[in-house]
Amino acid sequence: MNNKILLTGGAGYIGSHVAHELISLGYDVVILDNLSTGSIENVSPNSTFIRGDIGNENILDEVFSGGIDAVFHFAAFKAAGESMINPSKYAINNIGGSIKLLNKMVEHNVKYFVFSSSAAVYGSPISLPIKEDHPLNPINYYGYTKLSIEQNLKWFSELKGIKYAALRYFNATGYDIHGRIKGKEKNPANLCPVIMEVISGIREGMEVFGNDYQTPDGTCIRDYIHVNDLSSAHIKALYYLQAENKNLTVNLGTGKGFSVMELLTSAEKISGKKVNYKISGRRPGDPETLIASSSLAKDILNWTALYSDPEQIFKSMLPVYLN
Numbered sequence: 001m002n003n004k005i006l007l008t009g010g011a012g013y014i015g016s017h018v019a020h021e022l023i024s025l026g027y028d029v030v031i032l033d034n035l036s037t038g039s040i041e042n043v044s045p046n047s048t049f050i051r052g053d054i055g056n057e058n059i060l061d062e063v064f065s066g067g068i069d070a071v072f073h074f075a076a077f078k079a080a081g082e083s084m085i086n087p088s089k090y091a092i093n094n095i096g097g098s099i100k101l102l103n104k105m106v107e108h109n110v111k112y113f114v115f116s117s118s119a120a121v122y123g124s125p126i127s128l129p130i131k132e133d134h135p136l137n138p139i140n141y142y143g144y145t146k147l148s149i150e151q152n153l154k155w156f157s158e159l160k161g162i163k164y165a166a167l168r169y170f171n172a173t174g175y176d177i178h179g180r181i182k183g184k185e186k187n188p189a190n191l192c193p194v195i196m197e198v199i200s201g202i203r204e205g206m207e208v209f210g211n212d213y214q215t216p217d218g219t220c221i222r223d224y225i226h227v228n229d230l231s232s233a234h235i236k237a238l239y240y241l242q243a244e245n246k247n248l249t250v251n252l253g254t255g256k257g258f259s260v261m262e263l264l265t266s267a268e269k270i271s272g273k274k275v276n277y278k279i280s281g282r283r284p285g286d287p288e289t290l291i292a293s294s295s296l297a298k299d300i301l302n303w304t305a306l307y308s309d310p311e312q313i314f315k316s317m318l319p320v321y322l323n
Contacts, residue, residue, distance in 0.1 A: 009074030011038030021231040039183035054097035060104040070112035083142035094145035113164040121147040129293040165237035170253035174226035174313040200321040210282035219260035221289040223253040226307035236301040253292025266310035
C-alpha cells in the first residue's frame, strides 16, 4: 500500500473531509494549502500541514522531497460566476498550478493522481441522466479549467506514465457525519450551505433563482452528493489506480434529483426553523435539471452513495451551523 498522500487544498471543504478519512485508514497525510478559502480549524493534528501555494515551485520541491506516493488535487477556485469575470485568476491557479504540480510529480517519480473534477465539464445537458460519454461543452470558464486539466492528464499519462482518476462531482454538500469538521465553508455559493446560513442567522435571507422551469414545482433540480460519500469514492479511486494501474474517469452523484424548494422544505423540517427566501429571476446558464448517471462508479469502484438524501445532508450540517 502506498502510504504518504499529498492533498493540495487539503484544508478546504472537500479536501479536509478526505484528509480525515485517509488518516482514519492509517495513511500518512501531507496537506498543502494557502488558506485562501480553506480553514486551519479543519486540519487534523495527525497530518503534516504546509502553508503554501501550488504555484510556488520551491514549496512543491520541499513537499515532494519528503517522499510522496500519491497526490489528491483539490486546490482550485470554484466559483463559476467569478470565473466568467476574472478568467485569468482561474487560468493561473486552476490550469497553471495543476501543470506545475504534474511537472513536480514527474520530477519526483510520483505516479498516482486523484483529481477533483466537476460536472461543469458537461455544460448544458443534451440527455439525462448525464453519462461519462456525454459531450464535453463547458458553459463557464471554471468548467473549462476542469476540462483542460482532464485533457492534460491524458497527455501526462501517455507521455510520462502518470495514472489518474478524474472524479466528476455533481453538487457536493453536507458535513462530516462523524463530526470531525467544525469550520464552516467560507463565502459559500452552493444552495445547502446558503440555506444553513439563513437558518443560523448568518444571512438575513436568500434568493431562489427562477420558479418557472418545467419541473414539478418550477425550481431547478440538481443531484446532491454528501461529502462523506465523495470521500469514500476518492479512496476507492486510489485503490483502483494502485491495483489496476489504469486511468479512470467517473461521475460522482446519486442518480436522483431534488428541487430547490424540496431542499428548502427539508431544511425547515430538520431544523424546525423557517427559511426566509424570495423568488428572483433565472440566472443565465442555469440548466433546469442536472442528474448524474453513477453506474460506472458503482461498476468499477463498487461505490454507492450512502448519506446523500436531503434529511441526512441537513442533519449533518446542523451541528456545524447551530452550535
